[in-house]
Amino acid sequence: MKKTLTALGAAAVGAVAVRDLTQKQHALKRNFPVIANLRYLLEAVGPELRQYIVTGNDDERPFSRDQRRWVYASAKLQNNYFGFGTDNDLEGRTGYPIIKQRTFADVAPSRHAHSGEETPLPCAKVIGLARGRAKAFRPASVVNISGMSYGSLSSNAIMALNRGAELAGCLQNTGEGALSPYHRQGGDLVFQIGTSYFGCRDEDGAFDLDRLVELCAGAPVRMVEIKLSQGAKPGLGGMLPGVKVTEEIAEIRGIKPGVDCASPSRHAEFHDVDSLLDFVETIAAATGLPVGIKSAVGNMDFWDELIAAMTPERMVDFVNIDGGEGGTGAAPLVFADSVAFPFRVGFAKVYKRFAEAGLTDDITFIGAGKLGLPDNALVAFALGCDMVNVGREAMLAIGCIQAQKCHTDECPTGVATQRPWLMHGLDPELKSARAANYVKTLRRDLLKVSEAVGVAHPALITADDIDLIDGLQSSRPLREVYGYGRGWGTVGATLAKEIETIMAEATAEHPA
Template identity: 85%
Template sequence: MKTFAAMGAAAVGALAARDLVQKEHALKRNYPVIANLRYLLERVGPELRQYIITDNDQERPFSRDQRRWVYASAKLQNNYFGFGSDNDLEGHVGYPIIKQRTFADVAPATGTHAGEATPLPSAKVIGATRGRRGAFRPESVVNISGMSFGSLSSAAIVALNRGAALAGCLHNTGEGALSPYHREGGDLVFQIGTSYFGCRDEQGRFDLDRLVDLCAGAPVKMLEVKLSQGAKPGLGGMLPGVKVTEEIAQIRGIPAGVDCASPSRHQAFNDVDSMLDFVEMVAGATGLPVGLKSAVGNMDFWDDLIGAMSPERMVDFINIDGGEGGTGAAPLVFADSVSFPFRVAFSKVYRRFAEAGLTDDITFIGAGKLGLPDNALVAFALGCDMVNVGREAMLAIGCIQAQKCHTDSCPTGVATQRPWLMHGLDPDLKAARAANYIKTLRRDLLKVSEAVGVAHPALITADDIDLIDGLQSSRPLREVYGYGRRWGTVGPAAAEEITAIMAQLHLPEPA
């Protein structure tokens, strides 16, 4: 016992001696030994707040209740909540209330898992307006957002891609190229970023021939030109050097161990006119639908885009990323204060296309905390045809919101390149959980849509949801965001078609 005490005293003495001579931390120099407690508490503070201090709805970006719903859904456990809502309805401004109907032609099934096996395809055929050879109707309105191999581990990418195959949804590659781990059976959206990884020449310039070859050799269903993203709007992608392994460096064609900073703007085009030429060139060469991904800031771009589009030059889809979204490393000011949050961003863009009479010609996709049923339903009411899930999909495969994505020390192996941390993530198990989560989200979207009285979430309108101001008043989404009548839903032809499709797909299930 005395030996252990002596060893402890020696360790404390050594720590005190180190603190007294170091010059980096004034606190340690003035208060040796005990000052280390302050830094320890600072390091574990997020974990203490996450599990001990904050309540069920206080934590951000995802509350404990929201994470619990995702985890339970992914594991096919009971994701119901008892004893009523613990949300602050009395003091909340902008809280969405979905208005169910008493009588309607459709009614939701009440079984716990009823609807999980029901497909929920898009109400629109992407690429149909321009007659693309590869025009298609996505099988799922919920799809996996762009998260690159590099930002996420190989095990995480494999789990997500296999999960996409099991759920019948699309998996976006992110801008970090199409890796071997994206070839596990899931259909892909290939993202063309500003560095053109996967489709560039030795000088880093866009290479159309390489893109054509890539698309011909992989299950790529459509191409997404990334202009900006919610994580760092206005900046290019950033993969910290600590995460740039030899394998990632080889796939991207960059030096290993060095920060991979993509340019903030494209080199293949420099204005709206040349961008539309680029879109048509790529679509013509590959036959695939081509669209844009962008966060929303200055609106001049969108006005110019609408003015420049014609039946001969048009994007096939637009993916709006909210400023509150993002899974990658970003400067704090960009993450917090650059670009509009999703609801404001999307409504600003959609309203312009609606006024121009173009909403039926383009598929609208949304991203930014839309992997939760209430947020997703608001997005559909505002005019989204599909939603992408990023961080929620990460939660489904094990993420605990440690917020260490940018440090290469993700404790669950999701957002790291360290082999020891990655080994804890079993791709087969997590693939099933990713699929379960996506199916459950689709189930809830379908159930609530039917409670509103429509057969598909794309048929929900901006009059079907109110935003409340505490217990004082409420206003329809249409009024809050300045929408016209019948905005936020698909046109009559698409509505009739998707209603007929859902009638065929929605067979009775056991309760």
């Protein structure tokens, strides 16, 4: 038996050696047959080795071990506290945010770990109210699920997120890949219109308003988002690799199965700010829904022209700013790394222009780009966000392990794949509860920190309530760093009173 096993082992090694010596793709294998394969094996498992063995708690990107641990523990309602103090490098980092708590205030955070998870945390603004939209509404949650298409994510992942959205009382953005049956699990939706008009296009691929109206009337769509660009690949259209384009996805989108689905980089229905606003008003008039735009931030001419062209009779209802550090399932490296401003820089550039025009109370501002972590989200609110969208953090909550194989159809946890044998490991029922737990926990932490600052809602945090430090040498308020005027980054007095009243009633119904 031992001789047989030895012979089989020798035969296997010999076969590998013959293959290596005769192939021409890898010089390393031709020169060092058999043993060179170890190099490729280590390369293949390198991310896993670094993730679990080599790197420190705060070393890895895009999400560090500590950040992932916080999301995982929050999703499972486990202890998400940390002991022995921070291991962040406060002494040597520049631009690290410090939230300034108040000693005395009318509100104070609860002492109990899970208190606040069931406390409603609605948006401080009614989206579409300023423009008089027929279906204007106040979102019930300041934390919502970002645009991730069916196709990029699996059907089980989409179902888990939508059911989680229903449980948490938040919105789920469909992404540009159309509204699939898996988005119809009870959660309210934001329907995203991309450059290919999936879900609302005719047989020739052109935008079809009647189809959009029918779609919105037959699903729990609360608002419509026109996607101009996204943070991880601004200036490019969406890309769904052919290996992920199944027969079902092809039918939903109106494309060919098995073929790369590359959306155009720009819209065909409008070509400048004037025609964009016409498009917005056409959709809003036909559906009654609030209509806004999603965009990464690069050249600022567009924003100057948009603000100059808006009037009380013609305007966007919301602006969703996606940071250049945002995620995607597939993008060229240079676009993911170097195109578009990071969230804080890009958002501040846009918000300042709206503030100077006196429009910030009329527009709802949404942010995205690693804002599913409490500290990042609080900086976003201080800069003027009314809501934040979470994408990759929501994926982590339902099982993503940051394998970074989204573009290969080989996601090991079934989140970003269309392979049935990988998808079956993701149970939508269990993971929906985890998605909801994560959203609720993030809202709880936003509420607790807001109360520590002395305000009842994160929208009331100002650009003076957070400093950015330069190691141990100095600190500067966000207002000064980003050139904000006094009172910018928060809502006006009327909206502030409204949300304070709403939060007083909510905390009375959900005492600590």
